[in-house]
Amino acid sequence: MVASISNETYAIGLARAFGGAVLFAFPLLMTMEMWDLASSIQPVRLALFLAVSLPFLLGLSYYSGFRETFGWLDDALDALASLAVGFIAAFVLLVLFGVVTPDDSLYEAAAKTALQGVPAAIGALLARRQLRGGEKGGPDDPEEEIERREGYLSQLFLMLAGALFVAFNVAPTEEVSLIAFQSSSWLTLALLGVSIVALHAIVYTVGFAGQEAHENPLQAALHYTVPGYAIALAASLYVLWTFGRTDGVPPGDVLRLGVVLAFPGALGAAAARLLV
Template sequence: MSIDDQPTTADPDIRASEARPDTQGAEDGRNLFRGVGRAFGGALLFSLPLLMTMELWQLGHTVDRFRLGLLVLLTALLVLGLARVFGAGAGGTGFTGHLVDTGVALLVAVIAAGLVLTVLAVVNPIGDWQDAVSVVAIEALPAAIGASYARSQLGEGSQKGEAAGYQHELFLMAAGAVVFAANIAPTEEVVLLAAKMSEVHTAALVVLSVVFMHGFVYSVGFKGQEHADRPVHAFVTLTVVGYVIALAISAYVLWTFGRFDGLGMVAIVSETVVLALPASLGAAAARLIL
């Protein structure tokens, strides 16, 4: 063998392979840990108002089981949609990756809600696990959205999702409306306010909600403010449609929590419009920050 054929340690590739340890597994573990930590923080941030709301503890014991099951199913579908919109998390890309991210977000949400409620002595998972499951299932709605958002959007090098365009905007508004509506719908104030309002008050609140919603996105200079090349088109296709979405979500959440039981149409409309005020602001906020 000639001198030229002999391997030499002076080769930079050989030196790099000898000197560099295999740290990929450790780095993946750290990334997973950080991602789960962000998800836990996001779950608490979005759900803490509900976790400390007495009316929701009571609803967990009385809510219709069919409505509760439907809420859980729709929560899972919403989080799956957010995984697609927000982009790849630890689960990777593609539908399988989005399913993994959805499962992680839901699991973290349940653990976060269950842990806080247990420490606060609201639920007893061992002595009364059935009621504990019901309460945690309701509380997991905003927690799962917060976990999904935090894992994908608040991490280093977060990736953009696959969805874009008009449907993307509408979906984000729906997600924002869900968070705000779910945090307020269980309270008695929605019922009391609706009972005190006349038809004139209800109509005025609709107008006020739409004005607030449009102004927050286009006029007052918040970070992320949008510019409308066609103001009338944007008002009709985004603000008005977004408010309709907020109304629909408000009605659904109130129905789930039994707020419409035994009421006439006027009272149902009034309660929906009252809850749509925060829901529409949540939809506007989602467009700004997401």
Template sequence: MKTTNKHPHQWQTELSDLIRGASGGFLFGVPLLYTMEVWWIGSSAQMIRLLMALVLTFAIVFMLNRTAGFRQTNDIYAIDAAIDSVEAMAIGLVCAGLMLMLIQEITLQTPLNEAIGKVIYVSTPFTLGVALANQFLSGQEDEAPNNDDPNQPTFNATFSDIGSTLIGAIIIAFNIAPTDEIPMIAAAASGLWLLAVMVASLLVSYAIVFAAGFTNQQKRQQQQGLFQNPYSETLISYVFSVLAACMMLVFFDKLRWQDPWHLWLSYSIILGLPATIGGAAGRLAI
């Protein structure tokens, strides 16, 4: 059972659990976020369907939490699983709501019932990602590399990072690139909104790789390479993810050479969000 008076270490553990859960939510939930059919279904769904969606999501997450959820704990009592399921759903709903606001599918002009419907429908994969975060993405740390060796192949480590970033970016963003959602979102995005998308992409990428406590986090923090500290790696990987997004848009003829530069920039940044999350997942795998 959780208490209200927590030791600082408990608060740190709680924060780590929340970051891990949110990171898992982003990994699983972002592809569905870029699906206009889900926006439309959510905005027109009746309350009974929304309640059924919440109940079904809770049931699935509860079963997952009975085995292993997003917390690093062995407590699997029904009451603990129920509490963690409610918290997982809350994390999923908050993450989905924030992302819908970021891509301006929810604004101050959006009717409340439409906003609630969109958040509930989009939050389902986010919530499942929260519940699966510890079960599938956590694990024993591999032995950290020895950084004292001056002959460590830093170029190999750098190219490995770039390659895994590009592979992960393509896996996540390739199915999104040919859709009409990217132009729709970009059409409503101002310069400040694009900056917000860039900042969110960097923060989520950093959290997934370096703050969530997933497999190989310690190894990644000590790995050799030209850009191998958490901040520079996050920045360089973001640049390559955006470039990969741009190339995918060209591949699917969503961008043409005669298009103005601001169109190239806005489309690439918008698709760069899921591409960056995919790139972070790719770097976790190496």
């Protein structure tokens, strides 16, 4: 009886994971720039993208998986399951959209699936938080999961996840480059300032764990706002590099691109406790 209930619960979690994968990935699945990227991305860069995604997905499974887990083995299995869900969902939809066709080479089909599959896997792991409305007989988050999120390093990881959650959907578009190259240095600095202020305001509104220990606003900003923006900027630059947006671009313009993408990334980092 216990095994039956456990299997049923896992099946529900898996179905929810597919829903989260589709919900999170469909903007990318229907973005032409992502289709074209698969034919130009370097194999080494794609391999690194997949390698980096594995520990990141493991961390997401630990903090916010598509089901409640009870140990690192559970988290590792769910991270792999989410990757499988993401790849399956991405491949099926790309075939239905006519993006992956029999004329594609094996590498091109695999690259298209992998580039879309990793963001879909993130959506799969976030499905429990994004798609449920609270479980009967208990709070929205199990007590053990809440405790996992309380530490300072945990908060920084959640900020990273929130930044990537948003940045993935914006980075492939041409508009990021257009905004960056039509902005003056002063406008770029102003956008950086607005991003930091918005991040700080949202962090205080959401109420990150540990904030109450920092009665001094400056101290709180140094502990959460500044590291949070640095994380969002670094995540934005990495995603832009992975998607080939920084190739052949002068360092100053690369930084400008990063600041533009870090604006939505910072909002994602700030709202991490809601998104992730």
